[in-house]
Structures are given as C-alpha cells and as structure tokens.
Amino acid sequence: MADKKGAFVTEITPQSEDFSRWYLDVVKRAELADYSTVKGCMIIRPYGYAIWELMQQALDRRFKATGHVNAYFPLFIPESLLRKEAAHVKGFAPQVAWVTRGGDEELEERLVVRPTSEAIIGMMYAKWIQSWRDLPILLNQWANVVRWEKVTRPFLRTTEFLWQEGHTAHETEREAEDEALRMLGVYRDFAEQELAMPVIDGRKSESEKFAGAVDTYAIEALMGDARALQAGTSHHLGQNFAKVFDITFQARDKSVQHVWQTSWGMSTRLVGGVIMMHGDDSGLILPPNVAPYQVVIVPILRGNWRETVLPHAEALRDELSAAGVRVTLDARDWYTPGWKFAEWELRGVPVRLEVGPKDIEKSQVMSARRDTRDKMAIVRTEIVNRVQALLSEIQQALFDRAHRFRDEHTLNVTSYEEFKGVMDGRPGFVVAPWCGESVCEAAIKTDTQATIRILLMDGSGATGSCVRCEAPAREQAYFAKAY
C-alpha cells in the first residue's frame, strides 16, 4: 500500500492499449502477487491468496461431495521413478528442478521436485491395492509443484504454482472414463457457479494431451482479450501407469488385472483467469463468490465523523458480517473517500456502501455496484436482504456478460481463407471441421498461431471436409490463440 499513500491510485494501462501490461499492472497494484528474486517464482500476497482460499474451499467441498478424500505425497521424486513411464518423462524431464545435494552430501540419485505426482502415487497404489474391494481409490492432493518455465507471468505461468491433483484408480475402463468426465463436470460447475466463468468443454488433440494419458479433457474460457485460457484438465490415463508401476488387483472373477486410472487438476492460474475474464480499465472486478471482501463500507469523513458516522458504519458492518457477508470497513483517516472509492474499485470489491451524515439523516445507505457502477440508495432497515440480492445479481451479471462476449467472439468458418482472416483480425474461438491429422494441426498453428483448444465430444458435429486440407473431417474443433 505504501507507494500509493496520499495520492489517488496511479493509472493502470488501459486494456485497449496493452492487455498484457494491463494485467501486470492490476496484479501489482491490487496487491495480488509480487516477484521474488528467484526467476519465475511469485509471492501470492494476502489479497490474492484470499481469492485462492475461497476457490480451494469451493473445490474441496465439491471433491468431498463426490466421495474423494485428501492425502499428501512427497515433494521429491527419485529420477528413476520419473523415468519409468516413457511419454511422461519425455513430457516433463526438460522442465524440472533437480535436487542434487542434501545437507553436506552429494546424492547418489538425483531427485526431481515434483512437476506432477503420477509417478510417486503410482508406486504407492501398487503397494496399497490388492483386490477389487480396495477400489475405487478416490484421492486428491493440495500441493505446490514446480515446472522450470522460461517465460513466466504471475498466476498464469510460474515456476512454482499451487494446485490440486486428483488421482483415482478403478476396476474398469468404463468407471475411469466416467470419473474423468465427472470431474470435468465438477470443474465446469465450479468455474461457472463460483468464478462466473462460462467455459466450453471437450477433448484435447494428441499434441495437446497430458504426457502419459489416453485422453485429456479440458475446460477452456475466453479472456477479455479474446484469447483462450485452459482452466482445468481431466485425464483418462487408461492402464498406462498401471502397467509401468505394476498396479494390479484380483478381480471379481479371480483374474489379476491392471487398474484403470484418472488424474485431474486445477491451479492458481485460475486467479489469473478471473482477473482477465472480468476486469476493466479501473482494475479488478471480482465475482462475489470468490471476493475476499464482497462489500466495502466507506464512511464520509465530515466534522466529528468518529462520533457521528463511525458508529453507524460499524453497526452496518457487524450486521452484514453476522448475516455471512464478507465485509470490511475502511476507517483510515489518512485517505479521502475519493481515494478509497478508486482503491476499492481497483481491488474489484463487488459492492461499495457509503455512510455519511446525510444518509444517516435519511435512514439510508448509498450503494455502488463495481460492475455497472450503478448507484442506488438503500433503506437502512432493508440493507441485509438488499445487499445479498445485489451480490447474487452481480454474480449472474458477470457470468452473462462473459457469456455474451464469448458468443460474440465465436465464429463458425468453412474456408481456410476465412479462418486466417478471422485470426488476423479480432481473435476468439473459431469453430471448424478438422481432419484429425497432427501435420495439419501444426500447419494451422504456423499459419495463424491458433491451436486446437478442444474437440467436441464423440466427434459430434464433424461434417464435410477439413478447414485446411479438405480431407474428410473427423472432428469438430475449437481453435484459438491461447495463454
């Protein structure tokens, strides 16, 4: 806060001028994150962490409601263990941090700081699972992971990040497939209900899927600059890891079989997604469900306000807080109300309430919505109900606005010229039939920078010929430039 003292909030770069610069400005000025001296590692400041905590609670509740339990596996993975699954190590080895010394000694075997935990969990499942009666295993882990990134951006791509990784094991292929899709549904519900983030879901192409998976499913959202963000992935791992780590069980028919597995994850990258989906030139706009403060009360500093206004503001705060509203009262007397309005707008608090001598006289409170900037006087006695209604409205309005934006930025195209034209102009989702060949996918990427974000489930809607090579279409694909 210190660098803003006594002055109005310094301007942040307008989105239209430079969206990327706007993002970094908001992250810094809203005190969501800061840089450390370790390249690519961020510090999540209390305001940013509080958003993540609300996300965690909302996700963890959903995991437990679907029968999952939490556990914790080690940070370090021996090199030999990571190397067991060929595709997995190929995908991750180039981007891991290596521990080579412990205390005063050189290690005999190098350790990897986990980039993900399939390997170590696979090893333990082999030990724990013996019979079909031990299945399914439905575990989740909240943890930090490390991927040695060359280009980083706070929340969106950092060397260390926080996430959850679910890891399940099942008797049959069908059960594993159902689980992978069930968790995709949980992610979708979470994104839409809590983050007010409309998403599309589908399957990843071969080139975009998780290293070691049979199928990767994902939800994708369109950010304020119409670039796509992968918001969560759910993998059907088949028996790939089970065969490598020898995870077998005695089946109901007494035969010995390999388990079928899934894994799925969401991370602190979602904090970045919320910023980029809803924010505007004045800063953050937080959906009420994940706003650390849903309401800020700003007392008007006039005359002996400590005696006249402050007690009213405190009573208001206590009343809202008792009703379960996350509320803060900004009673700092070294800032003007005007400065505070701008500051809390920058921080995206959904509702601002102002309390001054005139409001008290009229038994009312002035309210201001962050999303529409609408101001409205609320009768003091109705404040709790009205604020709760306002928060629901804002949550829905943010979702609706984002949904409209996505609709406006989703185009079906049939010719490659049209495709390239769209990608050259305003970005967004381009929906087009695709032949299913990686070579063709790569050529499209080279030509347009767009990648396949998802393929519609079961090839639904794939008719006609591939938008680029004109071979028969096997998939209906969503293309976009992505984060």
Place this chain on the structure above:
Amino acid sequence: MADKKGAFVTEITPQSEDFSRWYLDVVKRAELADYSTVKGCMIIRPYGYAIWELMQQALDRRFKATGHVNAYFPLFIPESLLRKEAAHVKGFAPQVAWVTRGGDEELEERLVVRPTSEAIIGMMYAKWIQSWRDLPILLNQWANVVRWEKVTRPFLRTTEFLWQEGHTAHETEREAEDEALRMLGVYRDFAEQELAMPVIDGRKSESEKFAGAVDTYAIEALMGDARALQAGTSHHLGQNFAKVFDITFQARDKSVQHVWQTSWGMSTRLVGGVIMMHGDDSGLILPPNVAPYQVVIVPILRGNWRETVLPHAEALRDELSAAGVRVTLDARDWYTPGWKFAEWELRGVPVRLEVGPKDIEKSQVMSARRDTRDKMAIVRTEIVNRVQALLSEIQQALFDRAHRFRDEHTLNVTSYEEFKGVMDGRPGFVVAPWCGESVCEAAIKTDTQATIRILLMDGSGATGSCVRCEAPAREQAYFAKAY
C-alpha cells in the same frame, strides 16, 4: 486395508514392550502414513491427512480471529539470501536440500528448498513496509518445508513436513513481544482444547532457541512414555532480521527505524503427538475434536440384515450427520462385526454404535467408548443428544487423564543425585533450579540425556542454587528426555 483382509487385526507391539515399535505399528496399521522411496519423506494417507485437516481448520480459525491473514512465499530461496543472517544460516545450512539444476541448465546460483521462510519474507517486508501505517503486518503461511534429517520417524521427524509459519512485523519491541506470547497462548489453547493435550509453556534456553531469534517460547507435552515433545514454538526475533534485510519504516516521530519481528510454527509433528499422548495397546485413541470419524456405526450381520438392520443403521447415520457429527457406517459384508470392532478401535474412533435386530426391537442402540471401553444402551430417540454429550465427555476425559499422567511424572528435585536417579528410572519432567550457564546445561545432558524443555517465564520460582553446579540459580527449568 488389503493386508488385513479376512483376518482379525494383527497384533501391534504393546507399549510396555517397546513404545517406539508400538508407535510405528500404529502409524502403519491405522493407515496414517506410509514410507516412500525417498529417505525420510513420508506419505500422509487419507486417514492421517484428515486429522491434519481438522487441526489446520482449528488453527486457521484462531489465526484469523486474532487478525492474521494467509499468504504464500516461494519454495526456493537463493543461497545468498539464506546466508545474510549469520546465526540463521549456521543453524539451517547443514540440513537443507540444494537445487543445482533447472531444466537442462546448471544454475548460476544454488537454491535452497526452504527449511523455513524468514529470509525470503524478510526480503519482501523490506519492499512492502515504508511507514508505521503499514504496521503491524500479521501474516501466516501454510506450506511444506524440507530439512535434511539423518534419523527420521513418521510425523515426528521427517525430511519434508507440512506446517504453518506465522511472520509478523511491528513498530515496537513491546508489540513484538506481546505478539510472540499471544501466539504461544493460541498454541496452548489449541493443544488443550482441540488435541486434549495439556502443555507447559515457557522460554527456551540459549542452546535450544531458534537460529536467529532473541527469544524462543515453546509449549511442551509429555507423551505416553513420559518423554517430552515440543509441540509449538513462537519466536521473538527482535530486530535481527530487520537489520540484515534492511526492513525499515518511518516512525510516528518521523525517524527511520527497524521493525520488530516474530515468527511461530506448528507442524504435522502434532499428529505424532496425538498418537503418542492418547494411544494404548489396542491402537489409536483420537480426541473427538480431531477425529475424522467421531462415531462408527457397525450393523450386526444377521439373517437378511440388508432389509432389517441396514435401513435403521442408515437412518441413524443420516440423523447424526445432519446434527454435525462426523460419522461413518461400516456396511462391508466381507468383515465380521468382531473384526470391525477391533479395526475401528485400532483407528481410535471415539464412539462405536452397534445396531442389531435386538436393539431395533428394544428401540435402542448399543454404544461403546473407545477410551474407557464402557458399553451402554442408549434410547434410540435420545441418540443425538447422548452422542454429543458423550463426545464432550471423552474430549474432557482424555485431557484429564493426560493431565494426571503429567502430574504423576513431574518431580521437583533439589540434588543432582536425585536428578540422575529419576532420569535413570522412570522419565518425565524434572523441575529444578539452574544457574543459566550453557556448560552446566551440556554437562547435565551428557550425564542424563535430559535437556531443558522450558524455563519458567521471568525466572519465576528460581531460588537457591543450581541443581548441578550449586552456583546461584537464575532460572527454574523443566528438564526431560525429549523427542
């Protein structure tokens, strides 16, 4: 569970035979933790992790109620940063893990996997704090830390462990001292109320204090084998780190001053503490407040029990669950009720309820307390109130029992012969006056293996002469053999 199938729970080593073996048996058989292939790193299994989650919630609630917020700092600390505070690096450098490679490149500067976060947090505080208006900063972090240990034991001493570390910065020495003691009080309250763990509190001697602190305060508990366990520490850091990291602020009188700091931590070691404080030869005994399941319902499998008994058991479960009781129904038909009784005793569930045809006939439920093994029929219509009352009683009874045990194992001694005699026979706390000299403390450790666990606050009770060297006593000390 797999290795126990079809058989009664295999015996665990009796406490009296080998307490240390008993501990390891319980950890393994109750499925609290398991070993990984990385030496000293444990896997916290779902049942053990659920205990930790309940501890986290109870602590986090207390931190927030005392005005603290959570944040997250990087896992990696550059070597040069750790080396800034001389005592700090001396204490920690010999036991850290070193990252020397990232991706395909050798790092220019080695990174330490955090053993604790004073250094990186100090660096950020220097950046964030400018004025007295920015103070106090009251932060906490939930994180994993790594200390390269030579001898490890699940929960009690592991290379990687989970903990919380509080880090605060204040205007004055007095405020920092008050904060350090306030958090010691929070720890004491948490241990006694939630873990049913009576503790003594006080100050650490020079040789036992945190590397870089002015004063370390601690709570200590006596385990079932009468050895002491340090359960939580709170450090007054003075201006040591502030001077090294240049954390200054403009004071109210416009002068530039260094902040005063504290740090404080509790870890997964407490799960080990709960096991060793309350357990018996049949396994775990969990205090209801941190028991993943407070109640287990075991249906009696007789005749067509799925039609006659199971619906009653399910109704009972739903009723208790709706009242906020953590309850599980063990309806597995491949285990006998007798096997289940032993299994859930081993897992320390505070209350077992049995439902059979006769109980249904009599409109009652049979209950069994894990701690006393008392059995009692409860009228079905009174079940919720009676179970809630029973859980409170058990929570209190465990605390009282542990308190009596500690009283019986705390002796005031005045002569060194008596001291050595006690330590040779049954261990426990020995309270004795001490001169305050490290040489004397070291000699006592060599002679008896006992260390100073805490010194009473403000030297209270220190009269007469040192128990060993007979110089004038400056402190009243609690000695014990410790974990």
